[in-house]
Amino acid sequence: MRLDAEGRRGLTLISPTLIYALVMLAAPLAMVVTFSFWTQNYLDIDTTFTLDNYHEAWTQPIYQTLMARSLIISVVVTVVTVLLAFPVAYYISFRVTRRKTLWLFLVTIPFWTSYLLRVFLWKVILGYNGVLNSALMGMGFIDEPLTFLLYNANAVVLTLAHAWAPFAILPIFVALEKIDRSLLEAAEDLGDGPWRRFRRVTLPLAMPGVIAATLIVLIPTVGDFITPRLVGGTDGLMIANMIQIQVGRANNAPLGAALAISSMVVVGTLSVLIFLVGRRFGGRTR
Amino acid sequence: MTMDTTTTPRSIIELKDVRKSYGKVTALHGIDATIREGEFFSLLGPSGCGKTTLLRLIAGFDEPTSGSIEIDGKPMAGISANRRPTNMVFQSYAIFPHLSVAENVGYGLVPKRMPKAEIAAEVDKALRMVDLSGYGDRGAHELSGGQRQRVALARALVMRPKVVLLDEPLSALDKKLREQMQVELRALQQSIGITFILVTHDQEEAMIMSDRIAVMFDGHIAQLDSPQALYRHPVSERVASFIGVMNFLPATAKAAGEGELALDIAALGAVTLPVAAVPEGISPAKVTKIGVRPEMLTVLFDDSDHAERVTEGVVVSTSYYGDMTYYSIVLDGAEKPVTISMRNTAGRAVAPVGARLRIGWGAESIVLFS
Amino acid sequence: MSRISRILPNWLGIYAVAFMLFLYAPVVLLPLFAFNSSTIIAFPLTGYTTEWFTVLWETEALHSAVRNSLFVGITTAVLSTLLGACAARAMARYRFPVKRGIVGLVMLPLVLPEIIVGVALLVVLVQLGVPLSLWTVIGGHVLICIPFAIAILNSAFASLDQSLEEASFDLGESRWGTFRRIILPLVMPGVISSLLITFTISLDEFIIAFFLTGTDVTLPVYIWSQLRFPAKLPSIMALGTIMLALSVLLLITAEWFRRRAARRQGLDVQAPGGFVG
Numbered sequence: 001m002r003l004d005a006e007g008r009r010g011l012t013l014i015s016p017t018l019i020y021a022l023v024m025l026a027a028p029l030a031m032v033v034t035f036s037f038w039t040q041n042y043l044d045i046d047t048t049f050t051l052d053n054y055h056e057a058w059t060q061p062i063y064q065t066l067m068a069r070s071l072i073i074s075v076v077v078t079v080v081t082v083l084l085a086f087p088v089a090y091y092i093s094f095r096v097t098r099r100k101t102l103w104l105f106l107v108t109i110p111f112w113t114s115y116l117l118r119v120f121l122w123k124v125i126l127g128y129n130g131v132l133n134s135a136l137m138g139m140g141f142i143d144e145p146l147t148f149l150l151y152n153a154n155a156v157v158l159t160l161a162h163a164w165a166p167f168a169i170l171p172i173f174v175a176l177e178k179i180d181r182s183l184l185e186a187a188e189d190l191g192d193g194p195w196r197r198f199r200r201v202t203l204p205l206a207m208p209g210v211i212a213a214t215l216i217v218l219i220p221t222v223g224d225f226i227t228p229r230l231v232g233g234t235d236g237l238m239i240a241n242m243i244q245i246q247v248g249r250a251n252n253a254p255l256g257a258a259l260a261i262s263s264m265v266v267v268g269t270l271s272v273l274i275f276l277v278g279r280r281f282g283g284r285t286r
Numbered sequence: 287m288t289m290d291t292t293t294t295p296r297s298i299i300e301l302k303d304v305r306k307s308y309g310k311v312t313a314l315h316g317i318d319a320t321i322r323e324g325e326f327f328s329l330l331g332p333s334g335c336g337k338t339t340l341l342r343l344i345a346g347f348d349e350p351t352s353g354s355i356e357i358d359g360k361p362m363a364g365i366s367a368n369r370r371p372t373n374m375v376f377q378s379y380a381i382f383p384h385l386s387v388a389e390n391v392g393y394g395l396v397p398k399r400m401p402k403a404e405i406a407a408e409v410d411k412a413l414r415m416v417d418l419s420g421y422g423d424r425g426a427h428e429l430s431g432g433q434r435q436r437v438a439l440a441r442a443l444v445m446r447p448k449v450v451l452l453d454e455p456l457s458a459l460d461k462k463l464r465e466q467m468q469v470e471l472r473a474l475q476q477s478i479g480i481t482f483i484l485v486t487h488d489q490e491e492a493m494i495m496s497d498r499i500a501v502m503f504d505g506h507i508a509q510l511d512s513p514q515a516l517y518r519h520p521v522s523e524r525v526a527s528f529i530g531v532m533n534f535l536p537a538t539a540k541a542a543g544e545g546e547l548a549l550d551i552a553a554l555g556a557v558t559l560p561v562a563a564v565p566e567g568i569s570p571a572k573v574t575k576i577g578v579r580p581e582m583l584t585v586l587f588d589d590s591d592h593a594e595r596v597t598e599g600v601v602v603s604t605s606y607y608g609d610m611t612y613y614s615i616v617l618d619g620a621e622k623p624v625t626i627s628m629r630n631t632a633g634r635a636v637a638p639v640g641a642r643l644r645i646g647w648g649a650e651s652i653v654l655f656s
Numbered sequence: 657m658s659r660i661s662r663i664l665p666n667w668l669g670i671y672a673v674a675f676m677l678f679l680y681a682p683v684v685l686l687p688l689f690a691f692n693s694s695t696i697i698a699f700p701l702t703g704y705t706t707e708w709f710t711v712l713w714e715t716e717a718l719h720s721a722v723r724n725s726l727f728v729g730i731t732t733a734v735l736s737t738l739l740g741a742c743a744a745r746a747m748a749r750y751r752f753p754v755k756r757g758i759v760g761l762v763m764l765p766l767v768l769p770e771i772i773v774g775v776a777l778l779v780v781l782v783q784l785g786v787p788l789s790l791w792t793v794i795g796g797h798v799l800i801c802i803p804f805a806i807a808i809l810n811s812a813f814a815s816l817d818q819s820l821e822e823a824s825f826d827l828g829e830s831r832w833g834t835f836r837r838i839i840l841p842l843v844m845p846g847v848i849s850s851l852l853i854t855f856t857i858s859l860d861e862f863i864i865a866f867f868l869t870g871t872d873v874t875l876p877v878y879i880w881s882q883l884r885f886p887a888k889l890p891s892i893m894a895l896g897t898i899m900l901a902l903s904v905l906l907l908i909t910a911e912w913f914r915r916r917a918a919r920r921q922g923l924d925v926q927a928p929g930g931f932v933g
Contacts (some may be wrong), residue, residue: 010750014758017743017802021762034780045783079882084675091672105911110679112903114860116876117896120680124689124697125855131685134698144806165679216767223769226862236687240771247775247867253782260775347822367825380823384841392828393837445827 005044036257045254053258063242067263070238071270073153077160081217082210084161085168089209092169093176104173111166113195116226122159123230125149135241151233159227168213175209176202205280211278215271224266293321297479298448299344306339306351315505316353321483323450326475328492331502332528336483337642338453342484344368345451358448373442374451377458379434381426387413388422391441412444415474433462441470449481456491464595468494489529492515501525515655521565521656523577523655532577532653533624539573549654551576553620554597557649575655580627582651585613586644587634593646599624601641611636615643683900691895697889708894716755721878725859728790728874731853733798737847739798740805740854747806748813766803773800775868781868788870796864801854808853808914812846845913852910856903875899 015231022144037055039046057063110118126133133145149155179202187197225240232238239259246256306314314336321327329337342348344355346367355362358372373394382390391407400408413419416436421429429437431562435455442450455471456464460643475482486492492499493513500510509521520526523534538546540556547570548558554576564570582592599607599617614623626645630636637643657862693703703827706858710720743762746752777796816839824834862876869877879895 005751006750009859010746010752014743014746014752014762017739017762018758020739020798021764021802023776024795025773026761028780031780031783032772032776047871049870057777058931084709087668088675090670091668095668105907106676109904109907110683112856112860113683113877113900114862114876114896114903116860116862116879117892118682119901120892121685121896124685124889125682129696129698131697131699136701138699162678162682165675165757168709193694219767223771238716240769243771243775253779255778260772264772266768275807324678347825366823368828372826376819377821378817378819380817380819382820382823382838393824394829395828396837397833441823443826446843619737627926 022044031259033261035203035254036261038254040254056147057258057262063239063259066237066239066242067266069235070240070263071155071220071266072237073126073156073160073238074218074267077157077164077167077221077268078214078218079242080157080234081161081164081168082172082213085165085213086210088165089169089172089176093173104170107166111163115163118122118163119159119227122155122162123150126155126231150231151236153236154231155231155233156236158237159220159231164217165226167216171212171216172206172209175206175212176198177203196277207278207281211215211275214278216230219267219271220273222263289371296325296453297321298323298354298358299483300354300623301340301344302354302356304340304343304350304355306336306343306348307351313505314350317507319500319507319510321348321481322498323334323481324479325497326472326482326484328486328496328499329502330486330489330492330499330528333487335502336505337487337502340517341374341451341453341483341485344370344449349422350623371448372451373445373447373449374453375435375438375442375455376486377454379438379455379458381429381434383426385426386422387418387424387426387437389499390426390437393421393441393446393471408444409440412440415478417470418438427551432467435467439474439520443478443480443603444545449483449561450475452482452484454485457486457488463489463493471495499540501528503528517579518653520577520653521567523575526577526655531580531625533563533580533583533595533621534575534577534655535624537654539571539574547573549573549576553599553617554580554595554647557595559649559652559654563650564654568654572656573654577653577655578624578647578651580612580625582647583624583626585615585626585628585637587637591644591646594648595646597645597647599645601637601639603635603639608614613643615636615645617645666731682882686893686896686900689890690897692890695887695890697893708890709898711891712894712898715891718875718878721873721875724872725875726866728793728797729855729858731794732801732858733851734802735794736798736805736854737809737850740850741809741847743802743845744806744809744813746751748810748816749818762805763806765800770800770863771867774864778867779862788868790870790872790874792868792870793865793874795859796868800861800864801857804857805850805854806880808850809843812843816842836840845916849910849913852906852913856906856910859899860903 037049037051039048039050039052087123088107092100092107096103123130127133128145128147128150130145130150132149133142136142137145183201184197185203187201188248192200223240225238225244227235228238229240240263243256243259243263246252250256297320299319301317301319301321303319304314307313308623317336317340329336329340332570340346343350344357344362346362346365346369349363355483356478361367363369382393385393388406388409390522391412392405393407395405396460409422410419413422416439418433418436418440421433421437426434426437437457438455439450452471456467459467468491471482475495484492484495493516496513498510498512499516501508503524509516511519516525516529520529520532525534526534535552536550537551540550545561546558546566548556550556560569564573584591586593586596599615601613601615602623603614605612609630610627613626613628615626616623688701689697690708691704691706692701693705693707694701736852747755747759752758773796777792777799781792786792820838820842821834824838825831829837860876862880865874865877866880873881875895878910879892882892
């Protein structure tokens with residue numbers, strides 16, 4: 001393709017941002033990939049090509065467990081979040097008439113407060129002497145604190161579902177807003193009842209938003225290590241915690257890199273599958 | 287800003303073999319045209335014919351792939367839009383939304399480093415010209431469609447351009463307002479005498495406003511003529527159908543005497559025409575088709591009505607327009623119906639479908655096509 | 657529409673409100689316990705105090721963390737808005753080769769887990785022997801803020817009618833003059849909105865800061881280090897309250913600028929745009 005004046009001008013304009021992304025993102029990512037094929041002995045890096053890190057990452061039971069648990073937790077979080085978010089998005093799009101922007105604003109505000117603090121607050125809420133237990137005991141519902149609230153996978157799911165709710169609501173809302181309301185009237189006019197109309201028209205047309213919400217929640221949750229650390233206890237730890245440990249304290253960056261890439265490949269494959277399945281379900285809409 | 291009408295008009299824009307292609311797509315295939323000083327010139331054609339591309343080449347937003355554009359005797363190659371003596375009225379009007387009406391109109395005077403008082407005076411004058419005196423302090427979003435159009439025009443006129451370019455300036459207005467603006471725009475152009483080049487897809491608009499019209503199809507100028515000439519003597523079937531309605535009938539050329547052409551026209555019969563009636567570029571023997579406008583065929587309602595030639599036909603449908611009635615009539619010996627327009631008069635009912643009518647026509651009204 | 661609302665009287669509305677309560681439950685606790693006199697974060701509340709805010713005032717380490725965060729936040733906001741503006745303008749105005757690929761790369765941090773960005777940058781910096789400092793944190797923050805800046809600015813640049821620029825050019829104005837008199841005033845609210853949002857993101861960001869910070873810590877990293885000490889919790893609550901108030905204030909300001917921009921261009925103010933769209 002020959003570069004015309006317009007193409008040149010566009011490339012020149014975007015080049016600072018592009019160069020930044022290449023230096024700060026593409027190059028480091030390439031570096032991580034390279035690293036995952038090397039070995040580290042304390043501070044010495046052995047640059048001989050090896051698949052040992054991947055071998056370890058995929059065969060050691062501890063990594064297998066962590067990887068499986070991360071996936072399961074992420075998928076559960078994603079499903080829970082999207083299912084919880086859909087009715088809210090539907091409500092804002094179809095029922096709220098005058099205060100739509102206010103509702104959207106209210107949905108986004110919690111996201112802009114410190115993530116760290118929000119996770120920590122759940123720890124405070126769910127803890128042994130926490131807000132929930134003290135409130136329930138104060139009101140006489142229970143005699144001694146509930147212990148199943150904190151330091152397990154459920155707490156991780158709850159906290160993450162809460163943290164990612166705005167990210168799930170917004171794309172679904174946007175997709176619902178785009179639906180031409182006369183299509184719904186047409187479906188009703190052609191004899192569809194409310195549920196059938198929802199299933200045959202609204203849901204397929206909202207599918208791009210649902211897919212976007214699913215991916216937006218799924219991908220980053222796999223990489224989270226704060227939530228498991230704060231509320232997950234030992235059986236709530238996820239693969240990201242191990243990556244952090246390998247890169248940090250354990251001083252084994254190559255293994256950390258291999259773990260990171262492995263988890264990204266797994267999540268990436270899963271995302272593509274979801275995307276394809278979702279697109280099929282949503283018909284030819286784009 | 288008045289034009290001396292006694293001198294013969296000189297050329298203001300010369301287009302020589304102007305071509306424009308975008309990659310593999312060719313938008314203009316060698317346009318040659320001369321636009322005269324002080325005339326109202328229209329580029330008329332369906333969407334995608336290249337008329338807007340040509341206008342943008344003249345304005346300087348794009349450079350032609352080859353060929354030359356001269357404005358006021360100066361070649362425009364390499365001269366960007368901001369240094370050309372042309373100003374444009376955009377289809378969207380492109381009124382700067384963050385500026386007032388006066389700031390919009392005075393926009394182009396600011397880079398000329400004109401003193402503020404002088405700018406204000408010029409803006410006032412321009413606003414008066416478009417009938418918007420006193421609107422200077424309004425915000426752009428407080429204006430109606432017609433007012434936005436006037437602001438866009440004032441903003442161009444205040445620059446005292448050699449040529450004003452108008453890109454479908456009336457297409458966003460509703461029908462009534464559009465018709466009013468057509469008359470006003472034409473009157474304004476005549477009073478200030480600046481050359482206007484109008485791009486439009488509306489043949490009626492082009493006919494009402496223009497001194498001359500270039501009809502464009504597929505990146506070519508199909509015909510460049512006055513409105514009357516275009517209507518009466520279209521050079522091709524396509525031009526004929528684009529400008530108004532035309533009935534086409536097959537015809538066969540027969541040998542005839544010196545300086546004459548004998549034609550056998552389906553359903554109408556044989557006529558003999560002077561060879562002078564054959565348009566340039568068509569050899570008399572190759573005439574295969576004739577055209578006749580709906581108003582050139584007459585329904586002879588009374589037995590006493592006469593015409594140069596008479597034939598008969600049966601009404602298959604009618605469309606009543608109030609002032610006019612359009613009849614679809616299958617002439618004897620024809621397969622497809624022709625359209626005939628008749629002015630409605632008091633005491634005459636619209637002829638019913640199935641009625642057999644006498645149709646009058648004249649040999650002078652037919653147009654020949656190869 | 658009418659039939660479905662008869663069948664589901666207002667269950668949907670009740671659900672939506674309940675969901676909002678769930679969404680706000682932790683956030684509401686912040687000010688509640690920030691002004692509570694007990695050192696233990698539990699019900700019942702014991703009494704009103706501003707003691708924990710006084711504690712903040714006297715903690716020297718916190719002050720330097722705040723200064724660091726402000727420096728990182730402002731620098732990040734300026735750099736990412738600048739880089740975001742270049743990209744948004746190029747995306748909205750020009751067609752160029754491998755556009756989708758370039759845009760994809762630049763927007764990638766939006767979907768990449770932050771731990772991957774943090775680890776990747778850390779590995780490179782360690783290999784190159786670059787000492788960790790506030791500047792390395794800024795480097796990471798600019799990277800993740802660029803997509804947000806682009807999303808906000810893209811809507812500002814895309815709603816800019818190209819014929820406005822052509823009209824300005826046609827009226828004899830130069831490229832620079834057109835930029836100064838037409839483009840800049842029309843996208844300015846978007847620029848301010850982008851500055852505020854990227855600043856807020858940087859101020860709250862923890863994961864990348866955690867990996868890339870040196871001896872000078874940012875506010876979230878400081879908070880992380882304090883979470884281990886139960887005695888510090890009430891003052892952390894007070895700090896969180898202040899940060900929450902600040903974030904909400906910045907967001908409202910950003911939203912106000914975005915709406916003003918939409919109004920200026922005669923667009924529908926109610927239409928969601930920027931980070932909401």
